[in-house]
Amino acid sequence: MTNATTVKLQSGASMPLTGLGLWKVPRDVAADQVYAALKAGYRLLDGAADYANEKECGAGVARAIQEGVVTREELFIVSKLWNTNHAAKHVEPACRKSLADWGLEYFDLYLIHMPIPLAYVDPAVREHPGWTTTGDDSGEIRTERSPIHLTWGAMEACHAQGLAKNIGVSNFCSALIVDLMCYANVHPQVLQIEMHPYFVQQGMIDVCKAYDIHIMAYSSFGPASWVELDHPATKTLPSLLSLDTITQIADAHDATPAQVLLRWATQRGITVIPKSSNPARLKENLDNTSLMLSEEEIRTISGLDKKFRIAGGGDPRINIWA
Numbered sequence: 001m002t003n004a005t006t007v008k009l010q011s012g013a014s015m016p017l018t019g020l021g022l023w024k025v026p027r028d029v030a031a032d033q034v035y036a037a038l039k040a041g042y043r044l045l046d047g048a049a050d051y052a053n054e055k056e057c058g059a060g061v062a063r064a065i066q067e068g069v070v071t072r073e074e075l076f077i078v079s080k081l082w083n084t085n086h087a088a089k090h091v092e093p094a095c096r097k098s099l100a101d102w103g104l105e106y107f108d109l110y111l112i113h114m115p116i117p118l119a120y121v122d123p124a125v126r127e128h129p130g131w132t133t134t135g136d137d138s139g140e141i142r143t144e145r146s147p148i149h150l151t152w153g154a155m156e157a158c159h160a161q162g163l164a165k166n167i168g169v170s171n172f173c174s175a176l177i178v179d180l181m182c183y184a185n186v187h188p189q190v191l192q193i194e195m196h197p198y199f200v201q202q203g204m205i206d207v208c209k210a211y212d213i214h215i216m217a218y219s220s221f222g223p224a225s226w227v228e229l230d231h232p233a234t235k236t237l238p239s240l241l242s243l244d245t246i247t248q249i250a251d252a253h254d255a256t257p258a259q260v261l262l263r264w265a266t267q268r269g270i271t272v273i274p275k276s277s278n279p280a281r282l283k284e285n286l287d288n289t290s291l292m293l294s295e296e297e298i299r300t301i302s303g304l305d306k307k308f309r310i311a312g313g314g315d316p317r318i319n320i321w322a
Contacts, residue, residue: 005289007269009189010212011166013108015076017266018286019044021218021273024228027053033277034060038070040282046192046216046273048080048113049098052128058102077104080113080170081155083318084121084129086146091154095163097123109190110164112155114171116318117146131318143317148176149183156186166190171311171320174207181211190214190271196222197240197264200305205270216271219310220261226310233310245304249297256281262288264301 006014020037022030022045030053034045038060047057061077064070079102085094095110119142121129126136133142155167168190169180180188191208195201195217208215219225222240223233240246241257250257258281262272266289274285293301312319 003267003289003292007214007271009166009214010187011189013076013166013189015109015190015214015271016042016044017269017271018042018262018288019046019076019078019271019273020282021275022047022053022057023051023218023275025051025053025057025275027056029277030056031060031063033275035063035069036279037282038064038075040279041286042282043070043074044076044078044271044273046078046218047098047102048078048111049082049085049094049101050080050113050128050130054079054098054101058104062103072104076108077102078109078111079107080111081151082113082129083116083118083131084133086112086117086148086151087120087144088146088150088154090120091151092158092161092163095158099163106162107164109166109168110155110158111168111170111190111192112148112151112172115148115169115176115320117144117148117151118142118318119144141318148180152180152184156184159186168192168213173320174204177207177211177213188213190216192216192218194219194309194311195265195270196220196225196261197246197301197304198222198237198306198308199310200302200307202302202305205268214269214271216273217265218273220265220272220274221258222261223310231310233308237306237308240304243304245300249293249301253291253293255291256284259284259288259291260293260301263291263293264298267291267293267298 020042079098119133134140166189168188170192246257250260
């Protein structure tokens, strides 16, 4: 259990335990939201090429630096390699493009977004292809023969050149982590995965501890994190934010349910990346580490586990969660 606000990675780098997630942040407000978060005290920004807002997020960072709100050295900025750039020859150009969009010389952490190699799409044809690999709006999905060990080798090359201070992976299962550790020359520092009280993932936590890989959790609020996408999970399970178990613990600590959900992770040394456009909630989320839950409260929250994964579905060839 920890009351720290940062964690030291295996590389020695210091990483905040609470950051701002940039998934689903619209382009037209991304710069302002990033700027507001930095003014509120956030120092970790979790982005990705696939979020299609890196230029705007970079503009928010540039404004904050220019106004003296923060220095680049104080920030921990994350980006991710999208699936259509898994071929080794495309990894570095993809990393450099994301850096250019952010207006940065290096990322503090660069992740393989998913263990799904999709056919390459030229950015000049479609800058943010998402899941379509035809360069148009047909929605056709094509995979390609780009083994993870070759992709990881190219990630290591980005690290060697100083483009990424740390490298890691996202949405990998435990078997892929074990496989990766068989050939990695550069230690993967972070695994980013879905994690919340309905999906505790204790087995994955144990694997990562064994390899000294830090866990960063997304969708910390469970179904509530997916309301904007009208995900079926939002209708299948009760919201964690209004669940009696969570609200009662929150009341006992004079805290919000969101703070309790975040603290359930950060108190165990797991980084969280919630997002909010509300200034008050931004501050509340960041201040989650001011709470100290009891071991019994931690166990009670973990006891809500239903092994219910929200992310997933679609074409069986790309359903890494099957």
